[in-house]
Amino acid sequence: MVIEALVTSVLTVLIPIYVVSFLLYVVRVVKGPTIPDRVLAIDSLGYDLAAFMVVLSILLKSPLMVVSGLALALWVYAFDIYIAKYLEAKEMGE
Amino acid sequence: MIDLVLVVAGLVLISIGVFYDFVGAIGLLRLPNFYTRLHAATAGAIGGAVVPMIGTALVALGADYLGPPRFFLAGAAFASSILLMVLAQAGSHAIARAAYISGEAPREPILHDALKDRGGE
Numbered sequence: 578m579v580i581e582a583l584v585t586s587v588l589t590v591l592i593p594i595y596v597v598s599f600l601l602y603v604v605r606v607v608k609g610p611t612i613p614d615r616v617l618a619i620d621s622l623g624y625d626l627a628a629f630m631v632v633l634s635i636l637l638k639s640p641l642m643v644v645s646g647l648a649l650a651l652w653v654y655a656f657d658i659y660i661a662k663y664l665e666a667k668e669m670g671e
Numbered sequence: 672m673i674d675l676v677l678v679v680a681g682l683v684l685i686s687i688g689v690f691y692d693f694v695g696a697i698g699l700l701r702l703p704n705f706y707t708r709l710h711a712a713t714a715g716a717i718g719g720a721v722v723p724m725i726g727t728a729l730v731a732l733g734a735d736y737l738g739p740p741r742f743f744l745a746g747a748a749f750a751s752s753i754l755l756m757v758l759a760q761a762g763s764h765a766i767a768r769a770a771y772i773s774g775e776a777p778r779e780p781i782l783h784d785a786l787k788d789r790g791g792e
């Protein structure tokens with residue numbers, strides 16, 4: 578019983594800090610002067626959202642969100658590669 | 672006893688990850704141009720995503736009250752943390768190379784451009 582109280586109390590303290598840092602990333606996405614800045618902000622936003630899903634799935638006691646966290650991480654990586662490919666060679670590899 | 676050790680270790684890793692995430696977000700806002708922001712983004716991506724996932728896996732292993740599905744959570748968290756450790760770096764490197772070659776990102780506050788001497792476009 579001690580462990581459950583410990584885990585829920587610590588996580589309820591940490592989750593708001595996660596959300597605040599997401600807002601800071603969104604500020605950089607909106608403000609980013611150039612395209613690579615925006616890609617970088619979306620990149621780390623996506624990865625940290627995936628980690629947030631995994632951390633949240635402990636609080637919600639169900640392992641369903643971990644799979645979508647993994648899929649989001651893969652998607653953000655593909656997003657990086659597509660934009661890098663477009664910036665370099667002006668083609669998307671079709 | 673071992674459960675408590677696992678849970679405490681996991682929670683410490685998660686709080687370290689949250690700290691990295693917050694610092695990365697602030698770094699992304701305050702650093703002057705794209706190439707310095709790369710450091711903040713990758714620190715935020717690795718410290719803020721991989722470390723909490725490993726921490727979550729430890730907490731999931733230690734917390735008995737979650738019941739049997741907690742092992743799926745621990746396994747998937749470990750797998751995605753290892754995958755993320757590889758992908759985050761490769762993606763950031765690809766976008767940094769593309770930004771340098773296409774000249775999309777300004778290089779203003781710069782002391783020495785090593786790539787230019789080596790014939791970088």
